[in-house]
Amino acid sequence: MTAAEPTADVFYDTQPTVLLIGDRPSDLEAAADAIARAGMRTIGTVPLAEGATALAMRSGPDIVMLEATDVPPAVAERCLTAIDALVRDRDIDVVVTAGEADTDTIAATLFGPNVQHLCNPQLIDRITALQFAGGARGMRLHDSSRDADDRLRRLNDEVARFADTLARLAGDGGGRPRFGGQVRDTSRGFRAERMDSVATIDANVVRDTIRSRRMRAAHFPPDLFADPAWDMLLDLFAAELEGRQVSVSSLCIAAHVPGTTALRWIGSMVEAGLFERYADPADRRRAFISLAPAARAGMEGYFDAIRRAGLLPA
Template sequence: MQADFSYEAACDGAGCQLGVTILADRERIRSQMRDDAEAAGFRILECCGLDEFGSGSIGALGDLVLVDCAQADAATTALLSRLDVRCGKSGAHLVVSTVMESLDIVFGCFALSGAQILVDPGRAERIMAIGRVLAHVPNLRLRELAEDDRLLLLRLTEQVGQMAQRLESLSPGQREGGGAFRLEAATQEWKGQATTSASESAGPSLPDAATIRGFIRQRQARARFFDADLFADPAWDILLDLTAARAECQMVSVTSLCIAAGVPATTALRWVAQMVDSGLLLRIPDPADRRRAHIALADSTAVAMSRYFAEIGVTTNRRVAVAA
């Protein structure tokens, strides 16, 4: 069944119809993506499997690149990384769907393009991702759209905007440049466990991991008695999980963080992207496997968390280590 929405041809400022490149190994998904992109007003430039596309020379990409990747072997990750660089340089929009089992590897391929990453998405989620791209096309005229779908797209755009505003106001400090998935070097920006060294910046101490994990268990216990959606707060759950990991001197994979967030993985990724973009979190390459990336608290965020725990009377003798 084709998407039940339709746009007039999506055109750029010069009036040229926008093109889309569709790469998917699963034929059913590829067919759906093609139908939905055409319904959204895009001109199909390429529609094939990843292996087929990767075996040839990568020519000009579309203004939108739709990718479905269920299995991320070495050849596929190399192709995804090349697409990330190309889209990052050209400004093309990139939407990538994958499965939870491949999320860590797929996530690690995208550091430059600000890709939308969807995890085990339904067709509606893919359509909404296209809608977010279309929201950036100036003067686009919507020809036919069911009222429910219209409201759904408006709410999604509104929620993403509110998320960015909230995180911007919470962020201890903004950093220049980069996109939502920019890559940070694992140098002085992340020091892991707090230390008692007198040379470190004096400030409120960070609780030990067991104490923080206790807070997390208390939050999770509410779901046994109430609807979990009633207390959904992915940003705070992400911060608590990363604070505990910092106290343990452990790195956290994006898959683990999505589970800790207590919301669907695609929603969790959207929060992680916004929190990285606002400077609350860092994306750190895995030193043992450059195809992967971890997420950690920025030093300024760790200090803010330590001050929060001090404010509510939960402290230890450990001090938060900050970059010199």
């Protein structure tokens, strides 16, 4: 045995393992390519209908990569519910790929801090998502992995900044815990009472704010002012004042960023306690997003403050 062989064995043993689940050959081929390029090892490829059984029979894997584009809602509910229960119980990271039309169906079943949603992804999107998941195990495989870690830290910092800003707008002082720069350092103590001023806030004023933001795209590149957290907060606040519910897919559209980016923001905002996700009581295959009490109070505080400053119509 040469000196290089033990090193190769150790590298192989420490590669994150991925169980690949899906039905469409083209998607499975793209996923397998991404897994290999991410420096990971596929330990099996199984159809969606057999995914939960295959997962239950294995001591691993480290990651489940699920290709779910164009999966019928009834099939998704039956198969993904079982997979969701297993990955939650065993704390397995999931990368799930779907099309825009599948967003609500998938988000109603698979959602949480261990799940990354990809919408019509390119190869680099799949690789980045896998390396996010691999990063939880201390992986540092390629430069793209470090870039992914940097992007995740920036997202965490942005969400934490929004949380603290909303807390201040809602008058949430007095020693309540702060977020400390990491989304996962959330505290349910981050709450604020509903303000009486909400009754004087007109949904049309919020919609006008949204329209004025969109008008910038006629004069500047749209991505120059990309601010998905604020766009989603405004949309949810306007919908609440109008008495409407907002689906995950609708909120992705309101974010005005690519679907994968919007889903990542939604997941982080839910985890941070700013958004709340709940099932449609009439159809369990669809999920809605609403403002959490802290975010609602912050939005009320913001619009109350700009009204008192004379920046809103009387």
